[in-house]
Amino acid sequence: MSNTLQKQGRRTFLKQATLLPAAAGLVGAVGAQAAQPNRRPASLQTDVLVVGGGPAGIGAAIGAAKAGAKTLVLEDEAFFGGVAAWGVGMCMNQMRPFSEPRGFVHELLLEKLQAYGDQAVRLETHQFFVNVEYLKAAVLDALDEVGCTYLVHAKAVEAITEGDQVKGVVISTKSGLQEIRANVVVDCTGDADIAYFSGAPTLTATGKLSPQTLGLNVGNVEGYGRKDLMPVFTEAREQYPLIPDRWWMHQVSNCNFSYINHSGTKTLGNFDVTDIEQFSKAECLSRKQAVQMVEAMRHFGKGVVKNCELVGTSPRIGVRESRRIEGAYILSEEDALAGRRFDDAIAWRSGWLDIGFTRVTQMKVHQVPYRALLPKQVEGLLVAGRCISATHAGASAGKSMGNCFATGHAAGVAGAMSSKTKVSPRALDVKEIQKRLRQDGVNLDRGGEMQSREMSN
Ligand SMILES: Cc1cc2nc3c(=O)[nH]c(=O)nc-3n(C[C@H](O)[C@H](O)[C@H](O)COP(=O)(O)OP(=O)(O)OC[C@H]3O[C@@H](n4cnc5c(N)ncnc54)[C@H](O)[C@@H]3O)c2cc1C
Known part of the structure; x- marks a missing residue:
């Protein structure tokens, strides 16, 4: 668009x-x-x-x-x-x-x-x-x-x-x-x-604004390979409808946990954070989304991804x-x-x-x-x-x-x-x-x- x-x-x-x-x-x-x-x-x-x-x-x-x-x-x-x-x-x-x-x-x-x-x-x-x-x-x-x-x-x-x-x-x-x-x-x-x-x-x-994203940290995924996430995208959506269409994981600097960046609100709607109702909705949906992502990985992920643990989320959604x-x-x-x-x-x-x-x-x-x-x-x-x-x-x-x-x-x-x-x-x-x-x-x-x-x- x-x-x-x-x-x-x-x-x-x-x-x-x-x-x-x-x-x-x-x-x-x-x-x-x-x-x-x-x-x-x-x-x-x-x-x-x-x-x-x-x-x-x-x-x-x-x-x-x-x-x-x-x-x-x-x-x-x-x-x-x-x-x-x-x-x-x-x-x-x-x-x-x-x-x-x-x-x-x-x-x-x-x-x-x-x-x-x-x-x-x-x-x-x-x-x-x-x-x-x-x-x-x-x-x-x-x-x-x-x-x-x-x-x-x-x-x-x-x-x-x-x-x-x-x-x-x-x-x-x-x-x-x-x-x-x-x-x-x-x-x-x-x-x-x-x-x-x-x-x-x-x-x-x-038109459509760039999506907002609530970043999250997960642990217990040592040795994860990008392929481990593929089944989650394709198989988990029906059970976890809020999960984003794209995400990737990266190990946090010299730590034993990882950071996930993802497409956030892209598939959930168009949110302008200068409107308090839209901002609030984007934030609240993103909180549920983060939990659904981790649950989806635990239930549908392959390899180490299925053991992943949610360590924490950003204090608020990131606005692009x-x-x-x-x-x-x-x-x-x-x-x-x-x-x-x-x-x-x-x-x-x-x-x-x-x-x-x-x-x-x-x-x-x-x-x-x-x-x-x-x-x-x-x-x-x-x-x-x-x-x-x-x-x-x-x-x-x-x-x-x-x-x-x-x-x-x-x-x-x-x-x-x-x-x-x-x-x-x-x-x-x-x-x-x-x-x-x-x-x-x-x-x-x-x-x-x-x-x-x-x-x-
Ligand atoms: C989800 C996401 C992922 C990204 N990934 C990357 C990446 O991997 N690498 C990269 O280089 N860039 C990345 N970016 C882009 C980059 O983070 C931003 O472009 C950059 O942070 C913008 O800097 P800024 O200082 O303009 O705004 P912000 O980082 O948004 O900072 C604005 C600050 O102002 C404060 N503030 C706002 N309003 C008020 C107010 N009224 N009174 C007082 N304080 C106020 C806020 O609390 C905040 O601390 C990403 C952005 C997002 C949202």
Whole structure:
């Protein structure tokens, strides 16, 4: 099915929901909000505020702090890592494509992981195979090293705006709502939450979105071979109707248990996680699905698979695709296949164009223009990671974690420069951002080359 882009902004949504008169104050009416009894005024003020602590947010936080900005990163979960940490052991792809360092951010994380020894990380071609519990600690070590402050259990639920300027966010805490103000905000929520809350136009594909997947760990499958799973696909579906049409198992870095990645909700429906009812349904179906998968393996699997034991699941479903910003440039599949280069390149993306268990296409290394990190209509806001400005397939071309760290790094550096110079991110001299990224070890000359299959897989 072809995917077109549906444009939506918070303001349009409110209008459509006929809530506009009552809810209009939610968009940027700081004074009205401050009067609410359960709302505490800004006690935290920072230069750069990064919202979301997945690969993009970690990249942005490290990039901004290393560039000298007072930086605070917020995370809704109890730990940092985003899908890299929810994935319960998946490989972090494109962290070292071409088997060489990709830049300061990627290398700092590797250094912190390696400090914990073999249990923490195994480096292969371009990938880091990590034990997620070590990853969670290593991210904190990296943030500490660059002097970045952080808060977990801090979900941003609103943007603070003054005119078209984003001035901070409101977080939900046990003491009620709390304001945090910043010179620049970097939205790394994966779902462009802050851009949407601030009224910037956003994009969502109209066709089928990439599926969500609840990762799981299983044990007692030592010596498993891929063929052991074949009977499960073909024979178990009638008894276990929720099982996905595709899955594979991989041993977690130097551990005696395995990680399963699979096609998740692909055969269960089309779920947009920005709609709470759809999000909830996808999550709940996925929990039952995980148990059905293990039961199906135990009853229909061959070899060691029939002894498998469920060790645990991700804390929540992993989201491959949802809402993205609309920037002055929208990255597309054509850009990825052509290996396009841009004068305002601040990062590049490598690996497969991978529409989660739906289509995999070999692409070229292609550059990311700075314009794809800047939402239209609002100032003081940058975006990084999977919610940058891109089409459905364009987004799928950049979703490997190494690429998300890279756009995060660039957004963090730009945020720090904007805060220091008081020049809006949109008006910054891109050559200065590029210069700073090069100083951080980023090779911005890449773009246009085809990777070997071994390096892109
Ligand atoms: C099931 C699945 C399997 C994948 N497999 C691989 C793989 O094997 N290798 C690979 O390299 N890539 C893989 N990917 C892709 C990769 O994981 C993602 O593209 C990448 O994690 C995106 O990074 P991000 O930082 O943009 O978003 P995310 O990883 O989604 O992180 C966003 C973070 O922001 C936080 N957040 C969200 N909203 C708020 C808010 N309002 N306030 C505060 N915090 C908030 C979230 O809790 C989360 O920690 C996979 C993705 C999925 C879903």
